[in-house]
Amino acid sequence: MIESGSFRDPTARVFYSGRRVLRGLSPDAAAVDEEARSSGLMEALVDRALFVDNRLVDDVEPPPGVPDAAIVESERIPVVSYPSEWSFSMLKDAALATLDANLVALEHGFILKDASGFNVAFDGTRPRILDVASLEPFGEKGIWTAYAQFCDHFLAPLLLEAHAGVAFQPVLAARTEGLGISDLGRLLRGRAGLRRGVLGHVRLRAAIERRAARMGTATRADVGRAELPKDAVTASIRKMRALVTRLESRATSTWSDYEAALPYSADGVDAKEAFVRAAAESATGGGVALDIGANAGRFTRILTEHFEHVIAVDNDPGAVDVLYRAARDGDWDGITPMVVDIMNPTPSHGWRGRERKAFLERVRPVFSTWLAVLHHLCLGTGIPLDEVVGLVYEVSDSAVVEFVDPGDPMARHISATRRSSLAPYTRERFEECATAEGTLLASAPAGEFRTLYHLTRR
Amino acid sequence: MLTPLFAYLDPGAGATILQIVLAGTAGVAAAAKIRMNRIKRRLGRAEETEVDAEPDKDGHLAE
Numbered sequence: 402m403i404e405s406g407s408f409r410d411p412t413a414r415v416f417y418s419g420r421r422v423l424r425g426l427s428p429d430a431a432a433v434d435e436e437a438r439s440s441g442l443m444e445a446l447v448d449r450a451l452f453v454d455n456r457l458v459d460d461v462e463p464p465p466g467v468p469d470a471a472i473v474e475s476e477r478i479p480v481v482s483y484p485s486e487w488s489f490s491m492l493k494d495a496a497l498a499t500l501d502a503n504l505v506a507l508e509h510g511f512i513l514k515d516a517s518g519f520n521v522a523f524d525g526t527r528p529r530i531l532d533v534a535s536l537e538p539f540g541e542k543g544i545w546t547a548y549a550q551f552c553d554h555f556l557a558p559l560l561l562e563a564h565a566g567v568a569f570q571p572v573l574a575a576r577t578e579g580l581g582i583s584d585l586g587r588l589l590r591g592r593a594g595l596r597r598g599v600l601g602h603v604r605l606r607a608a609i610e611r612r613a614a615r616m617g618t619a620t621r622a623d624v625g626r627a628e629l630p631k632d633a634v635t636a637s638i639r640k641m642r643a644l645v646t647r648l649e650s651r652a653t654s655t656w657s658d659y660e661a662a663l664p665y666s667a668d669g670v671d672a673k674e675a676f677v678r679a680a681a682e683s684a685t686g687g688g689v690a691l692d693i694g695a696n697a698g699r700f701t702r703i704l705t706e707h708f709e710h711v712i713a714v715d716n717d718p719g720a721v722d723v724l725y726r727a728a729r730d731g732d733w734d735g736i737t738p739m740v741v742d743i744m745n746p747t748p749s750h751g752w753r754g755r756e757r758k759a760f761l762e763r764v765r766p767v768f769s770t771w772l773a774v775l776h777h778l779c780l781g782t783g784i785p786l787d788e789v790v791g792l793v794y795e796v797s798d799s800a801v802v803e804f805v806d807p808g809d810p811m812a813r814h815i816s817a818t819r820r821s822s823l824a825p826y827t828r829e830r831f832e833e834c835a836t837a838e839g840t841l842l843a844s845a846p847a848g849e850f851r852t853l854y855h856l857t858r859r
Numbered sequence: 860m861l862t863p864l865f866a867y868l869d870p871g872a873g874a875t876i877l878q879i880v881l882a883g884t885a886g887v888a889a890a891a892k893i894r895m896n897r898i899k900r901r902l903g904r905a906e907e908t909e910v911d912a913e914p915d916k917d918g919h920l921a922e
Contacts, residue, residue, distance in 0.1 A: 545870075545878060546868055548870065548877075548878055549873075602877075606874070609880070610872075613871075616872065617900075619900055623896050624872045624893055625870075629878065629885060633885030633886065634882075636882070636885070637881060640881075
């Protein structure tokens, strides 16, 4: 099966054979790949965990239309996440991995021909470049061809959040080609326009773009042939690295604000842990589990004991960032954090509406947890219980759901300002919906107002 | 030496010029070359390069 999103580089197409991820290379691309391997570059990139592990194979016949001068197999990573599903630190680490891969490549006389955020995916908390065919020879002189793409996919969204305090995720979710530098320039007004990195990469760039648009074709062709010495390109990528390293998010996290305003009830946390552990144990071993509303990852870690991999999603980028940094710095294995709003999961997107896959198409868990989520969906946004239960069963066959009674302090807080009546939201109604399509395997109280259910689809 | 014949990404004129500008002294030679060609063309001493940009039979643009 050919990957529908891999048409941009005609010299390397991605296809699948069972669970194997493969790339068919054209004769030109195969020659470059051969040189990248013999020079020791590919090994260096894999050793430094910048590229996914990959090797040449000859036991697979590519589908018709796929170049076949060489076939490269890549290690399969548990889930491919997209830039709009990353927290600030994740986008920053992916940017640094892209820059570091370029620096390693330049040492070996190569460079990366593109710098798309979609080329990177998180293997747990480690950003790795998936497109192992993105190397191209550089020689002694050249230009960083992917500079503008790097700005659109990485630098601009990071600057937006660092200097304007605006979360980049919704922007990147809508714009799969990244945030254009000229649009960013209009968003960074006043003092933000004078910040580090903005003056050169945004203001000066915009002024030059305006002049470049008026240049004659002959001069543009000269610009297209311009070259810088390798040392100068290396220095500019190092400078970009220093700039990115110093960027910090200034967006506010709704969850951390919320938590400060109203202490999250620690009621029944131990009971909750025990229930989740028992349910995870009884779910068939292995596979991927999904923790919805993971927050700081307290229950995510329990799931890692029982599943090959756990995807921890939350709609608050600030909470995901806390979880990501804790997992990255604490060496928690087997967790991929993602910023996903289950109210509006990432749709399929891009060219012909299928270049980038929908979240629910990429993530097929065998087990999911919905802890302290229901009252937000039902009381906060008015989703009827049967709809929520329908989604639970669509996501995974087996799940743990926490029902939060309308009398719970947090539930009362959420619905305090609501005037109109909602679809029925009671424990009885929840049980009715859950048993219409499935079976309740277990239930237990967790504190005064909360009940845990382990349910399975029939 | 292998050449990047199949770079599918357009680096963009503005982004290229900015790289030359930000390179400082290392970019002087590249900037001078572009400027000199421009001046020469204005004085009518260099051939227009527009014709060179015609695609060949395979649809590739000449270097």
